[in-house]
Amino acid sequence: MAPLNTMIANSVKHAAYAGAQVARILWYTGHYAAGRRLMGPLTEPGEAPYAEEFLPLDRQRLKDAFRAAFRQDWKNIEAGRYRMPAELRRMPSLPGLIKQSRDYLRDSKKVARRKHARGHSEVLTRTNTKKYPRYFLQNFHYQTDGWLTAASAERYDMQVETLFTGAAGPMRRASLPLIGDALRGKDAASAALLDLGCGAGRFLQGVKENWPQLSVTALDLSPAYLGKAQAALGRWNDVRYVEANAEATGLEGGAYDVVTAIYLFHELPPLVRAIVAAEIARLLKPGGVLILADTIQHGDEPGLDILLENFPRGFHEPYYDSYCRTDLAALFEVAGLKQENETLAFLTKVSCFVKS
Ligand SMILES: C[S@@+](CC[C@H](N)C(=O)[O-])C[C@H]1O[C@@H](n2cnc3c(N)ncnc32)[C@H](O)[C@@H]1O
Numbered sequence: 108m109a110p111l112n113t114m115i116a117n118s119v120k121h122a123a124y125a126g127a128q129v130a131r132i133l134w135y136t137g138h139y140a141a142g143r144r145l146m147g148p149l150t151e152p153g154e155a156p157y158a159e160e161f162l163p164l165d166r167q168r169l170k171d172a173f174r175a176a177f178r179q180d181w182k183n184i185e186a187g188r189y190r191m192p193a194e195l196r197r198m199p200s201l202p203g204l205i206k207q208s209r210d211y212l213r214d215s216k217k218v219a220r221r222k223h224a225r226g227h228s229e230v231l232t233r234t235n236t237k238k239y240p241r242y243f244l245q246n247f248h249y250q251t252d253g254w255l256t257a258a259s260a261e262r263y264d265m266q267v268e269t270l271f272t273g274a275a276g277p278m279r280r281a282s283l284p285l286i287g288d289a290l291r292g293k294d295a296a297s298a299a300l301l302d303l304g305c306g307a308g309r310f311l312q313g314v315k316e317n318w319p320q321l322s323v324t325a326l327d328l329s330p331a332y333l334g335k336a337q338a339a340l341g342r343w344n345d346v347r348y349v350e351a352n353a354e355a356t357g358l359e360g361g362a363y364d365v366v367t368a369i370y371l372f373h374e375l376p377p378l379v380r381a382i383v384a385a386e387i388a389r390l391l392k393p394g395g396v397l398i399l400a401d402t403i404q405h406g407d408e409p410g411l412d413i414l415l416e417n418f419p420r421g422f423h424e425p426y427y428d429s430y431c432r433t434d435l436a437a438l439f440e441v442a443g444l445k446q447e448n449e450t451l452a453f454l455t456k457v458s459c460f461v462k463s
């Protein structure tokens with residue numbers, strides 16, 4: 108049995124974890140409820156309801172899976188698999204929260220208007236089509252400005268946390284133990300990790316908090332999101348930022364021990380997924396590992412399949428349904444990456460693939 112002072116310290120830490128998480132869940136659930144009211148039902152008045160392929164939502168399973176993700180997150184922290192994240196260690200600033208909340212709620216009205224009008228091509232301009240692939244130029248989730256502006260990048264984390272009522276942190280962190288496994292027996296200072304589609308940099312914050320010596324490259328096609336990631340990761344001045352398409356990164360081949368792709372693949376059309384898979388295989392060292400975290404797929408949580416079916420109807424997600432039906436093992440096998448294991452964290456599945 109652990110000594111008494113260790114047990115007390117652990118209980119205090121657990122209480123701090125639970126308190127911070129309850130506050131976050133309440134905060135994001137409140138915003139979720141407000142956003143849902145604005146968005147309204149899936150179909151417009153007078154429209155026929157969607158024909159549903161799956162069984163009704165198993166609400167108890169949804170709650171259980173939500174709680175299980177937090178329980179696992181705590182277990183990982185307790186076992187030292189990763190540190191208590193900064194977002195739970197520090198009190199957020201009240202003016203910062205108020206600003207975030209106002210911006211989110213104001214913008215939600217625009218998102219709702221876009222959803223009612225099925226408006227998802229506002230960022231498709233003649234100038235943009237010269238620079239970016241067509242699939243990238245959409246208002247995914249009916250978001251304002253697509254991936255293209257600093258305001259969108261600034262708002263992104265709040266939108267993701269709100270969508271998952273505070274569970275995005277535990278879901279992203281479910282990938283961290285796999286990084287620990289991939290680096291076992293290696294000197295982190297001489298290992299390299301590349302995050303494809305790094306977005307606003309939230310995942311890489313967790314990586315750098317835990318492996319500060321690890322050489323990290325953050326890649327995104329959006330200069331605005333890459334800029335936000337750079338600001339979020341400002342504490343670490345050795346992170347490399349690359350503005351490039353994940354299909355053809357221009358980076359050196361065989362250079363990475365770990366490649367991560369967090370919520371990137373469901374945003375890519377099916378044929379592009381195969382191209383990015385091949386590029387990942389090119390970038391990894393032999394024995395290197397791809398850690399893919401993305402939505403759960405059909406059949407992973409049968410009682411929740413209806414959520415996956417309806418999500419792309421309520422939020423503009425043109426490639427989501429096909430992603431949910433993709434055989435991931437086959438997709439990456441063709442590229443030369445063999446599936447090792449997978450684990451679920453609420454609505455996220457983390458899968459690990461190894462380059463032979
Ligand atoms: C849903 S966000 C995920 C961001 C982040 N990984 C996270 O954990 O939230 C998808 C990101 O992928 C980027 N992206 C989309 N298509 C891309 C491509 N072909 N190449 C590189 N980045 C891309 C977008 O700009 C956006 O930042």
